[in-house]
Amino acid sequence: MKSIVWFREDLRLLDNAALTFAAAQGDIIPLFIYPESLGGASYWWLHKSLESLQLDLAKSGVELIFRTGDCVQIIEDLVVETNANNVVWNRVYSPSGIADGKRVKSALNAKKVGQRSFSGQLLIEPDAVKNKQGLPFKVFTPFWRHCKQVLAPERPLDVPELTPIIEKPASEKLAEWGLIPSTPDWSQGINDRWQPGELGASERWETFLDESIDEYQQGRDFPSKPVTSYLSPHLVFGEISPRVLWHDLHDRIALGTVDADNANKFLSEIGWREYSRYLLFHFPHITESSFNKKFECFPWQNNDQLLQAWQQGNTGYPIIDAGMRELWQTGYMHNRVRMIVASFLTKHCLIHWSKGMDWFWDTLVDADIANNTASWQWIAGSGADAAPYFRIFNPILQGEKFDKEGGYVKKWVPELALLDSKYLHKPWEASPEILEQAEVELGLNYSYPIVDHKEARLRALAAYSQSKELSKFN
DNA sequence: TGAAATGTTGGGGCG
DNA sequence: ACGCCCCAACATTTC
Secondary structure, three states: OEEEEEEOOOOOOOOOHHHHHHHHHOEEEEEEEOOOOOOHHHHHHHHHHHHHHHHHHHOOOOOOEEEOOOHHHHHHHHHHHHOOOEEEEEOOOOHHHHHHHHHHHHHHHHOOOEEEEEOOOOOOOHHHOOOOOOOOOOOHHHHHHHHHHHOOOOOOOOOOOOOOOOOOOOOOOHHHHOOOOOOOOOOHHHHHHOOOOHHHHHHHHHHHHHHOHHHHHHHOOOOOOOOOOOOHHHHHOOOOOHHHHHHHHHHHHHHOOOOHHHHHHHHHHHHHHHHHHHHHHHOHHHHOOOOOHHHHHOOOOOOHHHHHHHHHOOOOOHHHHHHHHHHHHHOOOOHHHHHHHHHHHHHHOOOOHHHHHHHHHHHOOOOOHHHHHHHHHHHHOOOOOOOOOOOOOOHHHHHHHHOOOOHHHHHHOHHHOOOOOOOOOOHHHOOHHHHHHOOOOEOOOEOOOOOOHHHHHHHHHHHHHHHHHHHHOO
16 A cells, blocks of 8 residues: 555644554655645744654655645646656644645545544534534533543554655755745744744744643743743644643643642633634635634724834833734744734724734744634634623733833843833833933934824724624615 | 722821 | 711623
């Protein structure tokens, strides 16, 4: 038996069901097809992750084949070229990923070539979870409560023994895909911060277990503390399997070597990841339009100047600007700060959540269609189980609450580094003497607030009630 | 996984 | 000693 292993969002050898199945049958031909329309930061990550996978496979003498084009055509061609009699892959759950899988499946069936798909990205398949009425859950808490009752993921699979094929099918060169930025090379900050690939992923997980998980529940909200797992980009590309996380934590809970509350809090965040894929699977239109139809009439303003100030981290609100600059420089933003900047864009600036989603898509190394969609709609108030629209984050209070000492703001907005923490989150309220002493010149080296918080809040609430009125007539 | 407005309570200053 | 006011602190309601 000779199998093509079609890698997509599962760039790992450990606990890779499709790979293990194929390896047990005989020879394998690993294939990766150039993905259209990723964001810039994701392409950088993808390049590094593929390099890592390529090296890991090469240790067994197996060559990863790179090709560009339509997946059906490529796979059909490769079947003919290699005489493969089987094609396997792990399922993905985005609308385009599902469509590709279906097309490949029927093309192979038509040609009487064996094919099989596996679960590898989620703890539980989206179509396996329904509420008592047989409908998809629309609220996270009952969804996750139900999952926890029925979840019994299998133990992770070992890295399989791989047998290379003798013949060498043609492959494009990864380096020639041009995924790494060159002119200009903006990837330095990202490069310093991350180690993409399966090894980087497992090391990050070990570090998190050793150093942070027991403070997770409290510490995860403070952006100056490195208490989050930083696993998100590794999970997006499938460099680590959620089953590994689940079993590692459950083993430790059983042994008493991890605090159960903290471990369960982390697992519920994994639950949110499952939930966002689940929602996208059952409601694929939500990448384009509001989950909650009431928001179809929302009077968005979409002011380009405000959007640009937000993107560049020049809003005059230190916590917002710190977050946006962290994103730009490292491809990542702390979760707490993501909520604050997203609330600011949609509510203070009245800019449609899709504009924020597009920016995150291009700049985040962990950009993920399901999480991005679900989270932006959640914060905008239009999503499933969403934050109510009137829940408007106050960027000053949030800064004072979660970055009291200002470690986070001072790191990413160095022009405020000398400012007393009393005024750090509202520099416009400091006296001219204090500003001068801190070498802050508002309007020159740091922006005035682009909107007034109180006014913007009232405007957002007015827009909300206007939208409620309008939706009555639809 | 909010914030602001409004309501309530209780202690202390003060005439 | 008493009642009144002020207001901080906390609780509840509203957006």
